[in-house]
Amino acid sequence: MSGRSRPAPDRGHTARRWCADLAMGARFAVTGGREGWIRTALTALGVGLGVAVLLLAASVPHLLNGAQERHRARSVVPAAQGAGPSDRSLLTAPADTAFRDRPVQGRIVMAEGPHAPVPPGLSRLPGPGELAVSPALGDLLRSPAGRLLKDRFPHLRITATIRDEGLTHPGELVFYEGSDALRRPDFGVERITAFGDRGEPFRPGAPTVLLLLVSCVALLVPVAVFLATAVRFGGERRDRRLAALRLVGADRATTRRIAAGEALAGALFGLLTGAAVFLAGRVPLAGISLFDLGVFPSDVVPDARVTALVVPAVLLCAVGSALFTMRRVTVEPLGVTRTARPPRRRLWWRLLLPAAGVALLLPRAIGGPGSGDAASVRLILGTALLLLGVAAVLPWLLDAVVARPAATGGGSQSWHLAVRRLQLSSTAAARSVSGITVAVAGAIAVQMLLTGSLSLPDAGQTTTAAWTEVDAYDGAVPTARAGQMSSLLRAAPGVRTAHALVAGHAAPARRQPAPDPAAAGEGEAPQPYPVTVADCATLRQLAPVGACSAGDVFLAAGPDGAAPRPGERLVLDPVGSRGDHRVPARWTVPRTARRTTAWPERPVPGRDGRGLLATPEALPPALLAHADLTCLLRLDPHTPDAIEYVRNTAARITPRAVVFRSGPPGPDEAAGLVSRGLTACATAVLLLIGCGLLLTVLEQLRERARLLSALDALGTPRALLARSVLWQTAVPVVTGLPLAVGWGLALGTLLVRIAGRPPRPDWWSILALTGTAAAVVLGVTALCLPLLWRLMRPDGLRTE
Structure with missing residues (x-):
């Protein structure tokens, strides 16, 4: 009988003793008078700030997914190829612009039937002369700061406000402009049947993933260190109180459990404080916009799985830090042995953390970023180990x-x-x-x-001064109006010079590209030659043409050596002529055309000056039916808002004009x-x-x-x-x-x-x-x- 064991009562007694010791530590945290409350409040505040940051980080996946879903909900679904107008189709064209470095996303719409699709956030399509705007854009247009932007919509009246489901964030500048001038699908104009493309989700590239992962690690590692520091507030007073407990008979294990219970109580109050700070900060967070990015309060929701890890991690950090702190503190009945000189710190094991981080990151630095979950885990661990080092x-x-x-x-x-x-x-x-x-x-x-x-x-850019470029792509402005467009832009405030050019393509007449790409055989035509029509001053900006006068033509070979030959018969704009079934114009290169070369470096970014360069007297721009019309501008850097005046002028010429700075x-x-x-x-x-x-x-x-x-x-x-x-x-x-x-x-x-x-x-x-x-x-x-x-x-x- 004496050899029989009774494990169950022993285990139960041990569990009750542990619970009693932890509960005593928790009581010390809240019943120690003013000193105890101050110590617990400091711990709760420190832990709460760290928990609020962790909850905000746990909300990032839900935040990004919500913004991505709303962005995809307003993307267009093109009609089937060859489909004509119907009562459920809509013609649309992009009309994006910018205002003082803030992007303004716009779309021109024209219904072809009574059941045409409506963008998310609107109850009906805006009619001709009507404008539907986001709340932020509406406030900007009504404010004195948006007076210049309001001039970009001179004959439009605001009739609707886009609701939240049509925006990616509260501060986004978005508009839908009603029109009756979109005649048929063309380059830049498309026929759609619905909004809300549910295709493949956006997958960021390797550099973006690298930036996101490293940024998250760099943010969360200091927060983790901060949490480990916050749970150790009041350590000396706690140790003296534990010494008093040792005097009345508590053993060392009991004092450690009581210390863990006190730290656990502070961490619990910190979790509640962090949750309160997080909930209180969700609404003010929606009013903050940085780099034209913002959030809706409904999107700031912590991921349940990450939150389930945050709570036990904080509690374990509190208990572990309390026990780790006491490993070299001897709590005796007559006092605390803390003031004795501690043993000398060893450096070798401290260097193991950064060494392990370098071992994880160095192969990727030598062999490339890599991809996949394993590469991401190595990146996270390597960066975290180096920072913890x-x-x-x-x-x-x-x-x-x-x-x-x-x-x-x-x-x-x-x-x-x-x-x-x-x-x-x-x-x-x-x-x-x-x-x-x-x-x-x-x-x-x-x-x-x-x-x-x-x-x-970017490749092709030089250190020369930047150009401002105004483009009317694919016949948005008739080529016959090139001079008028250049004159209007030159008259805008802050514009020093303006150079207009017409850009298209030409193919040898002996071998035209097949009308149907599916019917093209093995003998496909070579790549078309770039064609640029402009005056001599503009051509000198693109290539070293030398002496130039009206009626001159220049042939500039590209890196592959391909260029038209004098006397060669060309088909002008062969690709663009297929959309409206026009017969492409034919033109013969004059035998007086002179050969030249492109500039070693591109003076105008995005244009290498190769192909066929002609003056309007030699090649009438009207022969290029679907050409791009471009104006290259030099702006006065001392004129405030010069780029805004250019955008307003371009919008009056055509709402489909694109204005951007290059260089x-x-x-x-x-x-x-x-x-x-x-x-x-x-x-x-x-x-x-x-x-x-x-x-x-x-x-x-x-x-x-x-x-x-x-x-x-x-x-x-x-x-x-x-x-x-x-x-x-x-x-x-x-x-x-x-x-x-x-x-x-x-x-x-x-x-x-x-x-x-x-x-x-x-x-x-x-x-x-x-x-x-x-x-x-x-x-x-x-x-x-x-x-x-x-x-x-x-x-x-x-x-x-």
Whole structure:
């Protein structure tokens, strides 16, 4: 009988004891008087800020899917090939434009029957002269800032407002213009039968996936470090209370369970606080638009699977951090052995994290970005390990920095007080600053990746000044009106020069392309020659034609050497003539045509100056029935809104005109915008972590209230202690920032190599990030001074 075991009662007793210890720790978190409530409130606030960011990140998939679904719902479904008009068909043409670097998406519509499809967000199609606009566009048109944009729709009246289901985000500028001038399907005009193309979903390319993954990791790793710091607030007071419990008979395992229960209670309050902050911020978030991107409050919904992982992860982080903190703290009945000199920190295992990250990323940097889930997992793990390596190396580096001044013996009294305090509690200091260093390193790496991906000019672009190009594609404006179009644009405010040209194609008359591509045999015709008709001043911009006069024709061979020959018979615009069944015009190249070459570099981006170049007197533009009409403009950089005047003039010529700027400034401006946006996001993360640093310093000051009172009673100047607090916050930050900058540059170089681009650091953004971190230190010190003055009172030495 004595050898029989009774496992069930033992297991039940153990479970009850564990629950009782955890419950006692939770009671300490909420019933410890004002001190306990302040400590729990600090923990809940810190955890809540991190949880709110995690919930926002968990909402990104639902947010993107909602915007993509609404975007696809308004895409057009073309009618069957060869189908004629019906009572359910609609003619439409794109009419996109822009206003002060904000895209304005437009579409011209004309119903061919009473049951024509209606775009999502509208109850009926706008009629001729009517305009349906999004709420943001309507507000802009009614405001004084949109007066120039309103001139683009001079004879249209707003009759409807597009509802949310027809927009991708609240700030989107969209309009539908009713018309009766769309006669038949043509190039740029198509017949559709429905809205809502349900084809293949959009799949981002490898560079976009790389940017998204790295950005998410760079955002979430500092938040994880911040959470691990927040759950450790009030550690010293907790340890003294545990020592009192040891005095009344609790063993070490019991004290650890009580500490875990206290941390668990703070984390639970933090989860509730984070959920409240997240719900309260959904509606204001809809009013924020960055880079013409925004969200609907209904889209900001956390993914259920990710949320199910966030809750236990935060609770486990709280319990694990509490137990990990106590691994080198000996809680005895007579006190806490914390002030003994800790063992020397080892560097080798801290370097294993970045080494593993480099091992995961280096093969991709050498062999290319790769694709698939396995490549994405390696990228995420490698980036996260490298960023966590900053937090792992920082404590060792801080110990090395504060140990050296102590050996030299130099410096002021405030410096010695700060250094001595850092020697006693360097772990807490490094822990509070590690979030800032990780955030700076991640922001620098993502900034390098973005700048390297967006700042390079496209192929064919040069460093010459940018052109502004106005295009009327595929006969939107008759070629006979080229001179009129050029005159109107030249008269617009801010236009210095205007060059008009007509661009089409020609094929040798001996072998025309087959009318039906399916019927084309093996002997297909060669590629058509580009044809450009313009005056001599314009032709000189495209190719080195030399002497030029009315009636001249030039033949410029391309890289393949193909060019028409003098006396050759050509079919003009053979491809465009099929849509309306016209007989294509024929034209013979004059035997006086002179050969020339294209410019070594394209002076006009997108145009290489090859093919057939002719003046209007030699080749009448009217023979090119379906040609593109283009005006190349030089704008006065000192005229405000010159590009807007050009867009207004082009819209009066034809609503289907396309206006865009060409040349290197476009990509450089985009890279600058993205870089500034990234700096703003990184600054927001630094401010968030600065709040955690402030809470940490306040908590440490409260822990040292009796010591500060003793120093004040001994006559220590308050300014000396204030400078000491400044040194205590500045030394870890100044130590961590060079480490973060170097780490971020190394990680950014690896990521840029993976993307196949050369590294291009943006030193101004790096300077802004480091300056923000320094400002956070000064702000934390300034906000801590009122509490410091309050604690420096002699009555703080009174005991009862």
